[in-house]
């Protein structure tokens with residue numbers, strides 16, 4: 150297949166269409182406006198394609214709920230403050246076990262914050278985000294190619310586990326141009342029996358999250374939890390980059406991982422043996438894989454464009470088996486690989502090894 | 508012997524949980540009768556609200572998907588756009604439609620979504636225990652307006668039907684009530700027309716129903732019925748507020764006449 154040069158946000162749109170997404174609802178917010186713009190044009194050209202510019206973020210996610218229930222592959226996208234508004238619907242989809250893809254191109258926060266790339270929504274994304282006891286699958290791409298691949302995979306995972314799946318990237322990933330190859334999508338596997346399209350001559354169906362009896366609700370919670378356990382066992386993904394001989398391992402995802410890779414190139418040139426562990430699934434977090442690495446390596450440095458969120462998952466994974474440091478740049482600041490390399494250099498040089506930041 | 512009255516096919520054999528004298532049960536039955544008569548049970552999808560009617564799916568024997576509070580018309584939009592040949596209706600109370608979900612309802616109407624909204628206006632939040640609703644009348648005492656709704660503090664009752672009539676996207680809007688046999692028959696006609704217009708692809712239709720809530724009005728069923736006539740319908744006048752297809756038909760006929 151041909152390589153094409155495309156902007157990140159448009160790659161998401163194109164990958165979604167190729168994966169069979171036929172319903173998109175969204176509300177304008179920077180830095181992801183190219184997604185609704187792209188979808189409005191492309192869905193027009195697809196048979197059965199529906200694009201709705203909704204009156205609000207809230208309406209968008211609830212339109213997606215309707216479309217998903219009616220059997221369409223459906224998507225919405227937004228950026229941090231907009232994703233906060235969508236949480237009611239995401240919680241509802243988790244409860245009703247409805248598939249959909251939600252894209253969050255994160256920006257600086259809290260509050261309105263700014264429109265610069267940030268990784269401040271990690272907690273919100275990986276802990277469910279809305280009210281109640283649930284998780285969603287969260288994918289953290291770090292290249293144009295992964296934006297395409299993971300967007301397609303997101304639709305398959307959403308169907309397979311009947312759950313919302315989030316693409317968690319940021320303004321930088323959305324704006325950058327990189328060559329990309331769109332893979333051939335897998336055929337959709339989604340039983341007709343889950344789709345609501347009128348009872349026909351048969352039995353009527355109910356889709357609901359309201360379960361008034363606490364014992365029944367508890368059972369529903371455990372049922373969901375068992376599903377999350379299966380996802381955690383089967384679906385974790387990660388990348389190891391220069392870890393074989395590493396004495397220090399950076400842990401970073403998304404844009405943070407891109408910066409880390411740049412830093413590692415420089416550090417290696419100076420003879421420092423530094424590698425990268427990059428979670429690709431942020432939930433489920435690749436806990437076991439990171440723990441295994443901590444058997445061989447003593448020093449870890451977590452880098453995030455936040456004050457430190459994923460670092461908690463790293464601690465939970467490593468459980469005191471190794472030293473964990475942290476470097477963060479919140480608020481929409483995107484540090485250069487040189488800056489990160491300097492940070493590593495300072496820590497690496499110290500004879501005592503890495504000192505925990507907290 | 509001829510059977511003259513039975514449970515509509517679109518109704519499950521469950522006993523309503525609604526209070527005695529509540530309008531919900533009557534309206535549920537009317538909708539089910541209309542669905543039966545139009546022969547659309549198999550292609551109809553209902554969207555019940557949060558509120559007293561949250562369990563509507565226990566009564567209707569049709570496909571139903573729960574909406575979060577106020578989001579019915581957005582969910583219905585998603586369904587209808589994906590399945591344009593299905594009949595989709597949302598069932599909403601006054602808090603659901605005129606307060607927390609006013610944006611979703613207003614914009615579904617403004618887009619002229621080809622869906623039907625059945626709007627139960629009983630001037631209180633029923634399920635949560637009788638708090639002030641966006642449609643509570645001025646001076647009406649509720650649990651959160653203990654000395655009566657005060658326009659300076661609480662604003663005015665929201666005239667949903669009047670406001671929505673102004674939107675070019677809406678095709679049919681009528682306000683009815685269910686406080687007498689005659690009113691019930693009229694309401695059924697309105698619901699039937701609203702569904703028929705949707706079947707005919709004529710756009711957004713809404714039937715507002717002034718509906719007794721004896722429990723929170725702290726009245727008997729009979730008193731509630733009187734209150735609708737004597738008080739409530741003074742703020743919310745009954746009648747057809749908009750019937751665009753009929754008006755266009757009339758205009759056409761007028762033009763054709765010599």
Ligand code: SF4
Pocket residue numbers: 524525526527528529530531559629633634719720721722723
């Ligand atoms: S509280 Fe009011 S609206 Fe709710 S079921 Fe009782 S009478 Fe009906």
